Amino acid sequence: MNKLQVEAIEHGTVIDHIPAGMGVRILKFFQLTTNGERITVGLNLRSGENGTKDLIKVENTTFTKEQADQLALFASSATINQIANFEVISKYHVELPEAIDEVLACPNSNCITNHQPAKTRFYVKQSDQAPKLKCQYCEKSFNVELFSELN
Incomplete structure (x- = not known):
């Protein structure tokens, strides 16, 4: 089976395990398309855990813990991966804020x-x-x- 590779990002954030169909809402809610940074979006990707998922990679953008927890409003199962020098430097699950x-x-x-x-x-x-x-x-x-x- 052929696979297409998505280019890795040097610095930024990867939002993974977004419920299928919620990726576009998250892009709009956080206004991720307005800062001019390169964004990779995967919609309805195969996922072993949930069947399908969405994924968002945003270069040169770091989510604060507060922003990540706001993300839980739309994607309670999402994980945030912070990337530096092409490596995952931190990974955490979002939590619904009070x-x-x-x-x-x-x-x-x-x-x-x-x-x-x-x-x-x-x-x-x-x-x-x-x-x-x-x-x-x-x-x-x-x-x-x-x-x-x-x-």
Whole structure:
């Protein structure tokens, strides 16, 4: 069987074990295509663990622990590989954060954060399906999918 090789990156981040179909949402949510760095995206790749998966490689970009944990909103099974000099220097699994500060806008048009200069904060609640985010100010809860559609 012939295999195509994807070029290794010298420095950057590899996000692996993304559930199939979530790679494009992650690209949009983290605005990874706006910084001009080379990105390799694999969609619906074969995976021994889950059948299929998505994969994202971003050169010269390092995810903070906070960003990685925000990634858990969309891909709770993802792993982050930090690359330096073509070697994996650290690898960790994402963890769902307790709260997300100053990243998301509240979808509730009546929320004070949409009318006053207030910093947003959402509390993360795990549910049977996707996590739910509860706004600190208006106290309304939203499905995480709503936020990936807004960005």
